[in-house]
Amino acid sequence: MLKSEKSLGIIFFPAFDWAISPTHPEREERLLYTQDQLREEGLFDMEGIAEYKPLVADIEDVERVHFCFPEPQSVVTRSHLVSAGGAIRAAQLVMEGERDRSFAIVRPPGHHAMKVVHGSRGFCNINIEAVMIEWIREHYGPKRVAIVDTDCHHGDGTQDIYWHDPDTLFISLHQDGRTLFPGTGFPKDMGGPSALGRTLNIPLPPNTSDEGYLMAVERIVLPILEDFKPDLIINSAGQDNHYSDPITNMNVSAQGYAKLNSMLNPDIAVLEGGYAIQGALPYLNLGICLAMAGADFSHVREPDYTPEKWKQDARTTAYIEQLCDVLPQIYFNPPPFDGSEKSAQGVIAGDRAIRHKDIFYDTDGITEAQTETLYLCDHCRGLLSCESRSSNNPLCLGVEIPQSACPACRKKGYKLIEDAQIKGAYRYVQLINRLDKEYMRYGF
Amino acid sequence: MLLGIDVGGTHTDAVALDLTNDRVDVAASCKVPTDHDNLLASVNAALETILADVNRTRVRQLNLSTTLSTNAIVEGRTEDVGLLVSAGPGIDPHHFRPCRDFHVLDGSIDHRGNEVRALPVSQVQRAVDACRENNIRVFASVGKFSTRNPRHENLMRRTICRCDSDTECENADFVTMGHELGGTLNFPRRLATAYFNCAVWRVYNQFATAVSESLSAMGLGHVRVNMLKADGGTMPLEASRSMPVQSIFSGPAASVMGIVALCDVVHDSVILDIGGTTTDIAVFAGGAPLVERDGIAIGSHPTLVRALKVRSIGVGGDSAITMLGEDVRVGPRRLGPSACMGGTHPTLTDALNMTGDCELGDVNASRRALEQFAAEHTMPAALLAQRAIEAAATAIHKATGELVHDINSKPVYTIHELLEGKRVIPRKVYVVGGPAQALKDHMFQRFKLSTEVPSNFGVANAIGAALTRTTWELELFADTERHVLFIPSLSYRENIPTSYTLDNAREDAVNNLIIHLDKLGVYLEPDKAQVTEASTFNMVKGYDTVGRNIRVKSQVRPGVVRTMAS
Numbered sequence A: 001m002l003k004s005e006k007s008l009g010i011i012f013f014p015a016f017d018w019a020i021s022p023t024h025p026e027r028e029e030r031l032l033y034t035q036d037q038l039r040e041e042g043l044f045d046m047e048g049i050a051e052y053k054p055l056v057a058d059i060e061d062v063e064r065v066h067f068c069f070p071e072p073q074s075v076v077t078r079s080h081l082v083s084a085g086g087a088i089r090a091a092q093l094v095m096e097g098e099r100d101r102s103f104a105i106v107r108p109p110g111h112h113a114m115k116v117v118h119g120s121r122g123f124c125n126i127n128i129e130a131v132m133i134e135w136i137r138e139h140y141g142p143k144r145v146a147i148v149d150t151d152c153h154h155g156d157g158t159q160d161i162y163w164h165d166p167d168t169l170f171i172s173l174h175q176d177g178r179t180l181f182p183g184t185g186f187p188k189d190m191g192g193p194s195a196l197g198r199t200l201n202i203p204l205p206p207n208t209s210d211e212g213y214l215m216a217v218e219r220i221v222l223p224i225l226e227d228f229k230p231d232l233i234i235n236s237a238g239q240d241n242h243y244s245d246p247i248t249n250m251n252v253s254a255q256g257y258a259k260l261n262s263m264l265n266p267d268i269a270v271l272e273g274g275y276a277i278q279g280a281l282p283y284l285n286l287g288i289c290l291a292m293a294g295a296d297f298s299h300v301r302e303p304d305y306t307p308e309k310w311k312q313d314a315r316t317t318a319y320i321e322q323l324c325d326v327l328p329q330i331y332f333n334p335p336p337f338d339g340s341e342k343s344a345q346g347v348i349a350g351d352r353a354i355r356h357k358d359i360f361y362d363t364d365g366i367t368e369a370q371t372e373t374l375y376l377c378d379h380c381r382g383l384l385s386c387e388s389r390s391s392n393n394p395l396c397l398g399v400e401i402p403q404s405a406c407p408a409c410r411k412k413g414y415k416l417i418e419d420a421q422i423k424g425a426y427r428y429v430q431l432i433n434r435l436d437k438e439y440m441r442y443g444f
Numbered sequence B: 001m002l003l004g005i006d007v008g009g010t011h012t013d014a015v016a017l018d019l020t021n022d023r024v025d026v027a028a029s030c031k032v033p034t035d036h037d038n039l040l041a042s043v044n045a046a047l048e049t050i051l052a053d054v055n056r057t058r059v060r061q062l063n064l065s066t067t068l069s070t071n072a073i074v075e076g077r078t079e080d081v082g083l084l085v086s087a088g089p090g091i092d093p094h095h096f097r098p099c100r101d102f103h104v105l106d107g108s109i110d111h112r113g114n115e116v117r118a119l120p121v122s123q124v125q126r127a128v129d130a131c132r133e134n135n136i137r138v139f140a141s142v143g144k145f146s147t148r149n150p151r152h153e154n155l156m157r158r159t160i161c162r163c164d165s166d167t168e169c170e171n172a173d174f175v176t177m178g179h180e181l182g183g184t185l186n187f188p189r190r191l192a193t194a195y196f197n198c199a200v201w202r203v204y205n206q207f208a209t210a211v212s213e214s215l216s217a218m219g220l221g222h223v224r225v226n227m228l229k230a231d232g233g234t235m236p237l238e239a240s241r242s243m244p245v246q247s248i249f250s251g252p253a254a255s256v257m258g259i260v261a262l263c264d265v266v267h268d269s270v271i272l273d274i275g276g277t278t279t280d281i282a283v284f285a286g287g288a289p290l291v292e293r294d295g296i297a298i299g300s301h302p303t304l305v306r307a308l309k310v311r312s313i314g315v316g317g318d319s320a321i322t323m324l325g326e327d328v329r330v331g332p333r334r335l336g337p338s339a340c341m342g343g344t345h346p347t348l349t350d351a352l353n354m355t356g357d358c359e360l361g362d363v364n365a366s367r368r369a370l371e372q373f374a375a376e377h378t379m380p381a382a383l384l385a386q387r388a389i390e391a392a393a394t395a396i397h398k399a400t401g402e403l404v405h406d407i408n409s410k411p412v413y414t415i416h417e418l419l420e421g422k423r424v425i426p427r428k429v430y431v432v433g434g435p436a437q438a439l440k441d442h443m444f445q446r447f448k449l450s451t452e453v454p455s456n457f458g459v460a461n462a463i464g465a466a467l468t469r470t471t472w473e474l475e476l477f478a479d480t481e482r483h484v485l486f487i488p489s490l491s492y493r494e495n496i497p498t499s500y501t502l503d504n505a506r507e508d509a510v511n512n513l514i515i516h517l518d519k520l521g522v523y524l525e526p527d528k529a530q531v532t533e534a535s536t537f538n539m540v541k542g543y544d545t546v547g548r549n550i551r552v553k554s555q556v557r558p559g560v561v562r563t564m565a566s
């Protein structure tokens, strides 16, 4: 009988009754064959592996993370709450010590959902990893968390949410944004002025195969994790780097994904994208589950896999080698924040760091213009405010008092809300007060 | 007249039920000791005893539950099996190797049922030859995803033997093909199930033949014989000859079906069968017993053998009372019979004798044994007895709570199921088995739920066996892109048009179920066949729908032909 070295909890929630539209890549069928494969392999009978039901996230779990306009109920469906609840269940299993590791194989995904939400971007409405991580911090206190996003698309939503958080290390490996949605995720994006180097983007050229991918993990990601010493490693386990994925151009295999997982050693993995639903996902998910459980995955491969066919060329290897030489410096030695007028990363004006963002919600066709302000503070992470207007909503305001807020920032947060209500031209105002666990909305 | 026999670990129980007067009367019943080395003798002895009181010509049917296959496996009296496997990529099948003659071949079929890699015929032949050199006579052919396409299993079977599966031939006495065991996806379980089906095939068939011969000799040649399955149904004896693995662990099913027959269960309920050494706990949702989501495990091998959800704990009338510090415990050990039956160590039954809850055997012997044991642990004997009964009730209550929790936390797959999902909340407790009456009030105290002990609680299992209905289930898969419909357990394949729908599939599943049972000589009222699962998924290529993937599960719900309640 096959045994696992580590106990693994799997939350499998394919949401078989939910889809964006019948032929959208993110549809009911997406996890159907994965389910068939995992069952046929007898995975859930393996000693050490157990399957769990997801929880259903509360609206408050969403409000703890996002500014949702006009309100959370209008941007999340029940399936989003279950998907986020699946991630929360995964976290709970590990945090309570019931399982060594956990993997939430759930849909819909979440890593393109940003701090402010007006609708769906890249099939994502709410950021299920962020909802999970903040649920952990709310229930188990402050934690140093490393998120390694291995989805083929840049995890722009997660990056946005943790841009100013020095306690969250966000590393995204993805196909170069010059060649793929959402077109972002470059090395120059390295976090806000108080969290410099805590965001690290590793854009890989199209046609990167297992070799290049694992090289980047070994030479860039692992040394940084080693140094950061997180309490938890989370893998945003997108699976669209696969050579057969229909919407990307990378050449990673099931063996590559399984090896990546065993190198990364994540405490929790949460499924993100991956749209080669027949030829790839069943084998990828099986490989990752076995790797997480510390079991033998050597026989897992795609039926049509021929390594020679997907070998990367020498130029690609040379390019990635170069990245491996220079990118770690962004974490270990970040250049000082350029807050001047010409910087695309935002400007520093007095005690504030201000960013203007234009965001397009491709799935819902919404455009948003946003001004994000971080009140720089020497005593805490600083107060955050987001002014946002979109083709769906008039001017709205979100204010966040961080978990570590100092009394001055807390006071300033309430002042901002009060001013916004009395004098502001805001249609909706939302307060996230992590310090006092108070989540409020005005203007409905 | 219907006969029911349950060959149990200690006793073989038998009943004859008379159904003529529009109700069910127990015409005869008996308990004889089980002879483990000769189960047929136990069956015959039980039959002779009850037949003394009934007219043999009026007997229509015998339903039999036996531990034969279970014992053969537990005691290692099984036959060597040649196991041929086509697995393809995934978990290395060698991890699941159950026997020596195990051959993994280079074929592969994927989850859609596409042949990814053909089976090399010469390789199959070499594997079969190797088995023959080891004098193997029974074979199993098992493929991954064979329930979507049995091509490789069929090819392996044809290489092993070129005649019909039920016919013995010079090349092999019996061949099991994995897909015939059901449509459930689980390759390691299919492998183990096929293996055990072969391993007990000979010993089971010898027993089946002997039972038929005994019946003829007793003037019961006209009687239809059914074997009990673990899922709370029966299968006709002839059909069971190629599915002997299904007769494993049918004992608890007999007692659960006994409750169904004896009580009018309508609410979510707990069923307790308190025996000599164990208590079997089952749970009913609404009026129906719950079935294990996956099959039961035989030894350390999970299988596809469907079974009622029954949890056993080591607490029964003969369980020894022990102390650990101040803690009084009951079971799981048995240290000989109860003191009241001539044993030396006090048991739960002795405690019940002491408190006056029952009067079994030599009540004074119970008292003496408890007093002696209590003195050794400086505790008043009456308190010890009371604590022991409490401990037993607590253990049963706790295990029941865990079972209900397990049932309620089982994974679900749709938002609807998760949000609207029904929880099982027991409202009533039914207790059967030897100590049932004596423990009734104690169970009520612990569960704080209405507690019922039916009449005939001592032979409830044999009554359950007698009244259990023939069941069958099948899974239907349809793939309108590949234009194929497949019912694995019947090896039934048909071409379907692109327009084939979920409704067509529901209808086909039920019809095939009825037709199959008809072939087995079982008439099924159409309303007894039900569709338990039905789903359809659009299959998309690029941005176009190219077909539908349809799955339907249909079954005859486990149940009894008549009840004795009201």
Ligand SMILES: [Zn+2]
Pocket: A151, A152, A153, A238, A240, A272, A273, A274
């Ligand atoms: Zn992606």
Ligand SMILES: [Zn+2]
Pocket: A377, A378, A379, A380, A381, A382, A383, A405, A406, A407, A408, A409, A410
């Ligand atoms: Zn501050």
Ligand SMILES: [Zn+2]
Pocket: B160, B161, B162, B163, B164, B168, B169, B170, B171, B172
């Ligand atoms: Zn033959």
